[in-house]
Amino acid sequence: MASHRPRPAVRQEQMGEDPSSATLTGLLSERARRSPDREFLRFGDRSWTFAEIDAWTSRLAHRLIAVDGIQTGDRVAIMLPNVVHWPVVWLSALKAGAVAVPVNSSYKRADLTFLLRDSGARVVFTDHERAGLLKEVASAEADLTDLRIVDVAADGSAGFPATAPPVPAGAETLANLQYTSGTTGFPKACMLTHDYWVRLGWTCAAVTGLGPEDVLLTAQPFSYMDPQWNTVLALTVGAPLVVLPRFSASGFFADVRRHRATFFYVLGSMPTLLFKQPPSPDDLDNQVRLVLCSGVPVKIHAELERRWGAPWREIYGMTESGVDLSSPVDDASVVGSGSLGLPVPTKRVRVVDPQGADVADGETGELIVSGKPMMLGYWNRPEDTARVLRDGWLHTGDVVVRRPDGGVRLVGRIKDMVRRGGENIASAEVEAVLERDDAVVASAVVAEPDETFGEEVKAFVQLAAGVPADRTTAGRIIDRAGRQLARFKVPRYIEFVADFPRTPSERVSKPALKERAAAEPGVTYDLGPRRSTADTAAAPPTDFLDVRIVREVAVLTLRRPEKLNALDVPTRLRLASVVREYGTGDHVRGIVLTGEGRAFSSGEDLRSVPASYDEVRAAFESFHDITRAVVGTRVPVIAAVNGLAVGGASEITLCCDARIGTPATEFYQPENGRGITISNASSLLLTRLVRNHAMRMVLGSPRIGAEEALRIGLLDEIVPPDELVRRAVDLIVEWTPESITTALHLALLRPRPDEIEQAFAQEDIAARTAWESGVFSAGINGFWASKGSGAQPPVGTDPAPHDTNDTGDLT
Missing domain, CATH: 3.90.226.10 (2-enoyl-CoA Hydratase; Chain A, domain 1)
Known part of the structure; x- marks a missing residue:
């Protein structure tokens, strides 16, 4: 367990200031100049310094311009698993003046075709495993026949200059088309600028107090936001970033100990999955001094800290807005409070009713935010942009309650609600209760159509090892939930599942879950037919x-x-x-x-x-x-x-x-x-x-x-x-x-x-x-x-x- 707190690279009082660099490429150049030989990226047993990554990305940027004909504003897609080539291609594309398009490496033909068409990507970097699929898609679609497919095993960058090409870029230059997880319909691409990224890294550096002596670790897919902002955070503070191939609850803390990580970020069901692992005498044998999390389970918050000996603090944001709220690291009163934190200095937040009027403290409403960082809008989606960004305020779709101390507590998503009769039920609230049960590893609550009430509550439940997936278990789980929830919130249906389809951010993908249940229904127990x-x-x-x-x-x-x-x-x-x-x-x-x-x-x-x-x-x-x-x-x-x-x-x-x-x-x-x-x-x-x-x-x-x-x-x-x-x-x-x-x-x-x-x-x-x-x-x-x-x-x-x-x- 870490006892030494290093000097922060960005002090907390500097959080509201402008970052030291206006662009992500400038930040890399600055870090390579100041700390050339310090470790930057670690994948498995190999690592690269800031200077090595700066030189590699410069060479590859020259190749993009000279060989692939990339011009300012062209889109370069990246379809790779968690390998070092991912951040290298990202930063190279930006140095060439291109816009990076992260692609989920598990995408199949339909998703891939949509994203390539929607983004208008001219080049895609991939590996041998995925190159065949990309070639099939490109050959089958008339408007994708000119797509260039580059295998990163031979990226062709050798021999090009190790200094960045003279491509102008500023704070408002577009850097990413970052596609959301697509919880409703096809994914939408958030237009994220250089300022978005460097300001996000700057703010998170001030929130965490990290410095050059820290070791950052991430396990989420690189196509998602988290490893990307972790990369920017590592550039901001001058510390190495360890990237795991994937998240594994059973092996995660062994990797944390092996790499002597002092910081990591988790979200969605990851905290619960980690907590459900059997306790080990080695739990406190780690160097972790801070964990950031989006969605710390209230009932196990204190236990998470006790078990691993470090503070777990809430941070709230969206792809559209970066970071909006954070909990002070030194404030132990937030433990188990359910608070999402307070607004960061560059953001304002409001809690409003459907008409846009502010609601009183203690009343539920939608969280809306303004300030920086913020996306420019959705790519090719002016109507969606106008619906979400209104008068400078981003409508998050999250239902919250403002606490007396100014903090914000999450209730649920506007679209993740069950409307049973005249009652609105937040799925997140029911899921939190279900997951307090030792028999439950994870859960997902959805609306089930009902003739009498319009919608009923259905829970998909993943059971702990050895727990029988039978009606008796279903009844016990519901009985326990019924002691903590209002009667109308208690699930009527339970379907046991072996696992959950997840978004790259490790959140349960409820649309995919419903599709899977429709195509391959599991055993569902009806705990209360209408009589x-x-x-x-x-x-x-x-x-x-x-x-x-x-x-x-x-x-x-x-x-x-x-x-x-x-x-x-x-x-x-x-x-x-x-x-x-x-x-x-x-x-x-x-x-x-x-x-x-x-x-x-x-x-x-x-x-x-x-x-x-x-x-x-x-x-x-x-x-x-x-x-x-x-x-x-x-x-x-x-x-x-x-x-x-x-x-x-x-x-x-x-x-x-x-x-x-x-x-x-x-x-x-x-x-x-x-x-x-x-x-x-x-x-x-x-x-x-x-x-x-x-x-x-x-x-x-x-x-x-x-x-x-x-x-x-x-x-x-x-x-x-x-x-x-x-x-x-x-x-x-x-x-x-x-x-x-x-x-x-x-x-x-x-x-x-x-x-x-x-x-x-x-x-x-x-x-x-x-x-x-x-x-x-x-x-x-x-x-x-x-x-x-x-x-x-x-x-x-x-x-x-x-x-x-x-x-x-x-x-």
């Missing part, structure tokens, strides 16, 4: 129904495997309610019903055996309700029959549009043998499916295995157990292509509602007759006697799979 008051009142204390969304299909799973997924009236009503909710087709394209464990369901729960005809009627009605719900949907419903389906549960599968089974699938309807009549419109549905086999199934009560069920038409398909739900989902997707009238065909092919109701009426009469004759009660008593007791058997007794007296079904 009517009656359904809510009837819901059982433990919800045995799991609801998840897979590829736009609602998968409903009975989750009581230890009791063979036995059903009671509340669970059946809940199932019917959820089928109705998703059956509208507004949010899903189909429904799959299945069970957990070795049984689809063993039918009626013995705990709720009817003791009167009214209870018999209620039990039948709850099964009727499922049938009505299924046949009334506008989407296909498929039964994925994973195992034993007994009695009423077997009957539930009959009203589905298809039944897919596994080799373990078995249908069993023991009603007749117990003096109970069939229900759930089976008198209609069973004969439609299996015709003359229906009589044998009901009167003989045989167990029908998968192969026989397939032969007689009770099953449509048999698949391996691990493919069951996937196959059912595939079938629904196959049946529901866009613009096809699936709902109309379902209505034509299913039994008519009046046929269903007529079957219900006949079955109810038969049930009453059975009850009044005493056959029903005799059947129950006979079943109990077969268990060796005249009393009701224990709830959920696990039946032997081939003992007809040992099922849990009584319907």
Whole structure:
């Protein structure tokens, strides 16, 4: 842990002054003259001095002019990973009077084509790995055929003069077209001048108090802002910059120790990812004396400082504006406060309402800033520039609250809000709560369309190692969040993910996340479907129904495997309610019903055996309700029959549009043998499916295995157990292509509602007759006697799979 504080290159009271050099190229020349032999850039085990980089960039600038014909204002693109050639090409382009265009090195064809066209780049520097893609793009696009592609492995600079070419440049000369991460639509290029860069480096030098004895370190991609302003900061203070190939949470601090870094900058989820790493005895063995961060997690701020023994301070800015706010390094009161800091001397900030009027302290509003540094505007986007830069004020799109001390606390992004009913919910607030959970590594909260509330809260969650990605975990996470958030802010949906797509700045790319979820949906748990008051009142204390969304299909799973997924009236009503909710087709394209464990369901729960005809009627009605719900949907419903389906549960599968089974699938309807009549419109549905086999199934009560069920038409398909739900989902997707009238065909092919109701009426009469004759009660008593007791058997007794007296079904 560092104890010595070196002399700062720029004192804090100098922050508001003009930088010592007006241009970035002038700053490099000045540093090379004053500290020629001092280390400037370190990549891996190699390093270069200020003088070496100054000479190399001068030679390459001459080559750009002489060989590539670069003239003042031409654009030079850089598509490279984190290698030394990146900053060398950047600074060389500026010395040649060109404008640098950083390109994300992971871009594919569409993004790359857009950026090259939009920028009008004449030359692009790249490596062998990416040269082929660039050649494909250039040859395929008529307006890019003249693009020159230079492989940095042989940049052709040898032999040119080591002094800079005489190209005039001033503070307002354009230096970069810096493309934003493109969170909405295509990226926009911020026009950044030489003054922007040198002033940003000057301000950050004063904020940090860094000097020549420090060692700076960065791990973000060089195409993004951070390594670039870190480079300018290193030039300003005369200290070396260590550039890692990429950010790795597990190896980051080992690199910090190895390079004896005293300063680094992190943002987005990087602090949380670092904190989630297992503590090490080496944590305090480092030379770090300051960390700057954009978005220090409030709840772990103090722990970050304690664990690594250095202050972590907030700094706020945007690509458009450089740096706007900073927290004093010596002010420990900001730790855990959530403050973004105070305005730097060259900036003014306001917090305004949608009409542009200032809001009172403590009220939320949009942060707007003015001053220097500031972009000139967006390249080729005058309308976007006019929308964001108004009367000299940059509208950041960030929702903040001004604190009594003048500091600013971030609430969220205007466009990163969930509008649920009449409430606005900041995604950042919900994410912060979720990430306090030890089970959660990182999260991203987005809006999910909802018919009732307009939008619902959905959380994508990356779990810590060893934490199961199941519904129980989802419920626990939401329960914990619910203790810290207002009820309307608690996520309804959770989708577990292995990782997140990220912008070059290591922020989660929510547009990319949504696109990935749409193209390759993961398992989504619905922690609270909308239910009517009656359904809510009837819901059982433990919800045995799991609801998840897979590829736009609602998968409903009975989750009581230890009791063979036995059903009671509340669970059946809940199932019917959820089928109705998703059956509208507004949010899903189909429904799959299945069970957990070795049984689809063993039918009626013995705990709720009817003791009167009214209870018999209620039990039948709850099964009727499922049938009505299924046949009334506008989407296909498929039964994925994973195992034993007994009695009423077997009957539930009959009203589905298809039944897919596994080799373990078995249908069993023991009603007749117990003096109970069939229900759930089976008198209609069973004969439609299996015709003359229906009589044998009901009167003989045989167990029908998968192969026989397939032969007689009770099953449509048999698949391996691990493919069951996937196959059912595939079938629904196959049946529901866009613009096809699936709902109309379902209505034509299913039994008519009046046929269903007529079957219900006949079955109810038969049930009453059975009850009044005493056959029903005799059947129950006979079943109990077969268990060796005249009393009701224990709830959920696990039946032997081939003992007809040992099922849990009584319907």
